[in-house]
Amino acid sequence: MVQRMQQMARPRGRPREFDVDQALDKAIKVFREQGYNATSIEDLTGAMGLASGSIYKAFKDKRAVFLAALDRYMRLRNDQIALIAGTRGTARERLRAVLGFYVDSAKGIEGRRGCMVVGSAVELAIVDREVATRVGATLARNEAFLADLIRQGQADGSISGRIDPDDTARVMVCLTQGLRVVGKSGRAPADTAAAVDIAMRLLA
Amino acid sequence: MVQRMQQMARPRGRPREFDVDQALDKAIKVFREQGYNATSIEDLTGAMGLASGSIYKAFKDKRAVFLAALDRYMRLRNDQIALIAGTRGTARERLRAVLGFYVDSAKGIEGRRGCMVVGSAVELAIVDREVATRVGATLARNEAFLADLIRQGQADGSISGRIDPDDTARVMVCLTQGLRVVGKSGRAPADTAAAVDIAMRLLA
DNA sequence: TCTTTTAGGAAAAGATCGTTCCCTAAATCA
DNA sequence: TGATTTAGGGAACGATCTTTTCCTAAAAGA
Numbered sequence: 001m002v003q004r005m006q007q008m009a010r011p012r013g014r015p016r017e018f019d020v021d022q023a024l025d026k027a028i029k030v031f032r033e034q035g036y037n038a039t040s041i042e043d044l045t046g047a048m049g050l051a052s053g054s055i056y057k058a059f060k061d062k063r064a065v066f067l068a069a070l071d072r073y074m075r076l077r078n079d080q081i082a083l084i085a086g087t088r089g090t091a092r093e094r095l096r097a098v099l100g101f102y103v104d105s106a107k108g109i110e111g112r113r114g115c116m117v118v119g120s121a122v123e124l125a126i127v128d129r130e131v132a133t134r135v136g137a138t139l140a141r142n143e144a145f146l147a148d149l150i151r152q153g154q155a156d157g158s159i160s161g162r163i164d165p166d167d168t169a170r171v172m173v174c175l176t177q178g179l180r181v182v183g184k185s186g187r188a189p190a191d192t193a194a195a196v197d198i199a200m201r202l203l204a
Numbered sequence: 205m206v207q208r209m210q211q212m213a214r215p216r217g218r219p220r221e222f223d224v225d226q227a228l229d230k231a232i233k234v235f236r237e238q239g240y241n242a243t244s245i246e247d248l249t250g251a252m253g254l255a256s257g258s259i260y261k262a263f264k265d266k267r268a269v270f271l272a273a274l275d276r277y278m279r280l281r282n283d284q285i286a287l288i289a290g291t292r293g294t295a296r297e298r299l300r301a302v303l304g305f306y307v308d309s310a311k312g313i314e315g316r317r318g319c320m321v322v323g324s325a326v327e328l329a330i331v332d333r334e335v336a337t338r339v340g341a342t343l344a345r346n347e348a349f350l351a352d353l354i355r356q357g358q359a360d361g362s363i364s365g366r367i368d369p370d371d372t373a374r375v376m377v378c379l380t381q382g383l384r385v386v387g388k389s390g391r392a393p394a395d396t397a398a399a400v401d402i403a404m405r406l407l408a
Numbered sequence: 409t410c411t412t413t414t415a416g417g418a419a420a421a422g423a424t425c426g427t428t429c430c431c432t433a434a435a436t437c438a
Numbered sequence: 439t440g441a442t443t444t445a446g447g448g449a450a451c452g453a454t455c456t457t458t459t460c461c462t463a464a465a466a467g468a
Binding site for chain 2: 412413414415416417418419
Binding site: 034035038106113118119121127135136140170176179185186188191194195202203 | 237238239241242310316317318322323325326327329330331336339340343344347367368371372374375377378379380381382383384385386388389390391392393395398399402403405406407408
């Protein structure tokens with residue numbers, strides 16, 4: 001049984017010397033800053049600490065590296081937001097925490113580095129169907145997530161029942177994506193609490 | 205006198221056969237769809253109806269074409285918004301009209317085509333200082349424009365005096381830029397009036 | 409009319425980029 | 439242990455992209 005698991009863990013030839021996820025994290029950093037087209041294989045080898053041959057052993061081509069990085073980026077970000085929204089309190093308080101996370105992500109160096117979803121949407125959505133699909137799915141998921149949070153707030157009494165959860169969530173998604181655009185130019189709101197207070201006005 | 209004006213109008217050698225602004229409009233279309241790095245000189249020659257040599261006669265290099273296109277795009281868009289905001293009515297009504305224009309810009313084919321300011325911010329702001337300067341200036345101008353409109357509304361009584369015009373305008377700019385990101389993936393709000401109603405909640 | 413200046417256009421040059429190839433290294437299988 | 443399989447790494451290749459060059463065309467100046 002243990003031997004079977006070891007066999008499954010070590011497939012055949014020479015084992016990979018680097019951790020794929022760690023390498024993807026480096027790739028994510030580069031793609032967030034420069035986007036897809038401006039990032040050369042040389043940029044990736046430098047950031048990931050690998051030779052070009054090794055990259056092409058692990059990934060079909062540059063686009064596959066990007067898609068893997070995008071998937072990982074979206075997953076990590078989703079996990080973070082789910083964690084923040086999982087804290088105690090009314091749905092309104094949890095929604096406030098989520099919005100605060102978005103505002104903070106848009107500030108300073110992190111904001112300048114940018115968002116891979118926004119970058120993918122702007123640079124590639126029109127020419128790469130697979131990227132467009134993923135971006136659309138993430139935006140839809142974020143929208144549904146926020147709408148659900150709003151509905152929870154309407155159920156626990158912390159959010160007005162007069163607003164439409166879906167329409168409001170959709171506008172809120174625009175706000176969060178816009179924060180990342182503005183963050184790229186270093187003009188994101190400096191005062192997180194103040195910005196979140198204003199954003200919370202969308203809830204009636 | 206007439207001869208002097210003709211001299212000024214026709215400088216020296218062979219006159220240019222194409223209209224620079226018309227050519228830039230074609231370039232804007234390509235840059236909006238594909239961004240800077242994905243657009244080749246061949247793309248530009250095709251869209252602008254010029255040979256590469258002619259482009260390099262009129263512009264220093266590809267980057268100069270992009271900067272000229274960006275400047276023209278920003279100017280045209282600014283003019284449109286100023287026109288819309290110049291209509292009669294309370295400042296609140298004019299602000300509503302401006303927001304409606306932003307929402308409409310994010311919808312359908314126009315939305316998929318994208319915004320050159322957003323594209324520039326996301327793709328180039330971190331690597332091109334000159335682009336970053338222009339993007340920052342436009343965002344600041346938009347912010348000041350919206351803040352002024354809010355102040356007018358507070359003066360004419362159509363907008364609550366309890367909100368901070370600058371902070372609110374800053375969040376509103378994020379919303380408008382985000383609309384363009386979401387529009388790239390075809391997920392912009394379908395019902396303009398409903399989306400504007402929700403956005404107007406930011407005014408208290 | 410002849411010279412000078414600038415534009416149009418296509419081909420060539422020069423640079424860069426993505427990908428493949430080849431050799432060595434490290435693992436498993438027989 | 440020898441064969442097989444896969445990874446690491448760097449050079450080489452082929453394609454593409456930006457820019458320059460060169461020749462012709464069209465205008466003004468003398």
